Amino acid sequence: MSKSSLSKSKSRADKKKVKETNSLWPFYSLMAAFARRFGVITLGVIVVISAITVAYQTHQLRQATIELKKLQDEQTALDLQWQKLRLEQSALSDHSRIEQLAEQQLEMKHTDNDDEIIMKPALRDKE
Template identity: 40%
Template sequence: MVARTGNRWWIVSLWGLVMVSALGVVHTTHQSRVLTAELEQAQRYRDELRYEQERLLLERGAWSAYSRIEQVAKEQLNMHAPKPSERVLVTAN
């Protein structure tokens, strides 16, 4: 009888370990899926930010072009290139 009780204990213990292992696999698989979804979302956000950065760089380039600056200076600020008679020479002491 002692042998049967000992065998049952081993079977129950092994069965319990298999169940714990199975639950660990389920938990790990779930965490992996959650983290993969978060990674994909972060990569989409990164791509959107890259696109926005490129668009802003192009826009900055257009706004800072010399022709654009000259146009704004002439039209909105009524500026013009100084004539030779309007130039003043500043000397250093």
């Protein structure tokens, strides 16, 4: 094979490829345009979904923060009430107050040593 015949066959193959490519060019350009448009539409949809998700998550965070603040306020109020109840309990359980109530309401009094009677256990077996 000579050089000229080789170059002719090569140029025929190139022309055939160009002809095939030219015949498919509308299809490729249509697919490329569709891919570009579909890509832009897909990207737009993803951006919108992302924005909605961010807004929803921000809303949930704010609601949770408000709930946390309410629970902290309630905890503070319960702590104050607990402190008041402990003070009241210590005041009510004071021995002098109990003695005073026993003397006034139940008419109880302290016993003297003269009033005390000491009883010894009886021995049953001893007869």
